[in-house]
Amino acid sequence: MKKEEQQRDIIIIGGGIAGLTAALYAGRMNLEVLVLESELVGGQIINAHSIENYPGFAAIKGSDLIASVQEQAEKYGAVLDEFDRIIRLDLTAQPKIVETESFIYHAGAVIIASGMTRRKLPLAKEQQYLGKGVHYCELCDGHMYQDKTIAVVGGGNAAIDAADFLTKYAKKLYVIHRGSKLTADESSQEKLKKQPAVEILLNTEIRDLNGAGALETLELYDKEQEERRQVPVDALFVNIGVIPNTQLFKGALALDEDARIVAGEDCRTNISGVFAAGDVRTKPVRQLTTAAADGTVAAILAEKYIQSLKEEE
Amino acid sequence: MVKVYSISNCPWCDKVKKYLKAKQIDFTEYNIEEDEAARDMCYKISGDLTVPVTTIDGKAFVVSFDKAKLDELLGL
Numbered sequence: 001m002k003k004e005e006q007q008r009d010i011i012i013i014g015g016g017i018a019g020l021t022a023a024l025y026a027g028r029m030n031l032e033v034l035v036l037e038s039e040l041v042g043g044q045i046i047n048a049h050s051i052e053n054y055p056g057f058a059a060i061k062g063s064d065l066i067a068s069v070q071e072q073a074e075k076y077g078a079v080l081d082e083f084d085r086i087i088r089l090d091l092t093a094q095p096k097i098v099e100t101e102s103f104i105y106h107a108g109a110v111i112i113a114s115g116m117t118r119r120k121l122p123l124a125k126e127q128q129y130l131g132k133g134v135h136y137c138e139l140c141d142g143h144m145y146q147d148k149t150i151a152v153v154g155g156g157n158a159a160i161d162a163a164d165f166l167t168k169y170a171k172k173l174y175v176i177h178r179g180s181k182l183t184a185d186e187s188s189q190e191k192l193k194k195q196p197a198v199e200i201l202l203n204t205e206i207r208d209l210n211g212a213g214a215l216e217t218l219e220l221y222d223k224e225q226e227e228r229r230q231v232p233v234d235a236l237f238v239n240i241g242v243i244p245n246t247q248l249f250k251g252a253l254a255l256d257e258d259a260r261i262v263a264g265e266d267c268r269t270n271i272s273g274v275f276a277a278g279d280v281r282t283k284p285v286r287q288l289t290t291a292a293a294d295g296t297v298a299a300i301l302a303e304k305y306i307q308s309l310k311e312e313e
Numbered sequence: 314m315v316k317v318y319s320i321s322n323c324p325w326c327d328k329v330k331k332y333l334k335a336k337q338i339d340f341t342e343y344n345i346e347e348d349e350a351a352r353d354m355c356y357k358i359s360g361d362l363t364v365p366v367t368t369i370d371g372k373a374f375v376v377s378f379d380k381a382k383l384d385e386l387l388g389l
Contacts, residue, residue: 042324047324
């Protein structure tokens with residue numbers, strides 16, 4: 001069956017804070033805007049149970065913040081499709097083509113705010129224990145481990161936030177980090193360290209996973225002592241960083257060595273009318289606030305780009 | 314009959330429920346944090362307690378949000 005073709009002023013790829021902020025601004029400029037997000041609306045922060053560095057809120061759940069921004073964007077006419085999936089792009093065409101499983105869209109401009117995906121645990125048995133002790137979503141799966149021993153691997157903000165959340169279930173909670181110090185905000189670290197169930201293992205790598213059926217032990221390697229040991233755990237929650245969601249754009253857009261889209265503070269990419277916003281863009285600081293700022297810049301400059309096309313006609 | 318086993322504050326559970334609503338498919342939700350019998354049933358179906366689990370007519374189940382599998386089993 002032939003797919004229905006539709007026109008939009010701007011298509012935003014990704015429904016995190018950058019994409020939704022761009023949608024809000026584009027909507028307020030009376031542009032027809034569609035946000036495509038085939039994973040979770042909100043992106044990485046949807047799992048954050050307490051955000052304490054977003055101006056205006058002493059503390060807010062990631063899901064509440066996102067619901068609020070989404071509602072704000074939709075109020076101004078932005079449409080969000082969180083079930084359709086992009087299968088093909090032609091970003092050099094004018095109008096630009098975004099083909100999903102259900103539609104072929106023609107758009108004046110495209111804003112890419114596809115964000116990042118959590119890095120998988122690089123161990124051979126990761127798949128074997130996935131869902132059976134190895135998890136990536138503490139909000140979804142933490143409840144399975146009431147009064148159990150839980151480990152979190154990672155040392156950044158997401159890992160420490162996950163560990164803090166999991167203390168409500170765990171009788172014992174290990175934070176395992178290969179570096180010599182955690183990289184999360186000092187305030188988050190201090191809060192976690194006050195929890196009596198928490199033990200932080202620095203300079204430590206996970207070398208293997210073991211268990212009959214479900215995960216039962218981690219084989220840890222202490223890099224300082226150069227020793228291996230088995231540590232019994234019921235669950236391991238993985239928070240070891242993120243990778244850019246740029247598979248779709250390889251070959252079309254300029255990417256840096258980490259596969260991020262090369263774009264400056266004006267969010268312009270190497271293709272006219274295509275903007276990159278948020279964590280997916282090359283930049284030195286990645287925060288919620290900087291993602292929102294990118295969404296703002298990208299929407300305003302996308303509007304100017306669309307206007308310039310109309311003036312050329 | 315479609316059943317969704319879920320917990321509170323679960324983004325993928327919310328996504329499955331939103332999808333079923335968008336497709337106008339009636340379903341019954343069981344919160345396995347609050348309903349012990351549902352918790353046991355969820356474990357029996359999928360072999361662990363990862364949520365969401367969606368069952369269709371008691372014959373097939375889908376873990377998490379797998380649109381292709383949901384579409385196939387629901388005949389969408």
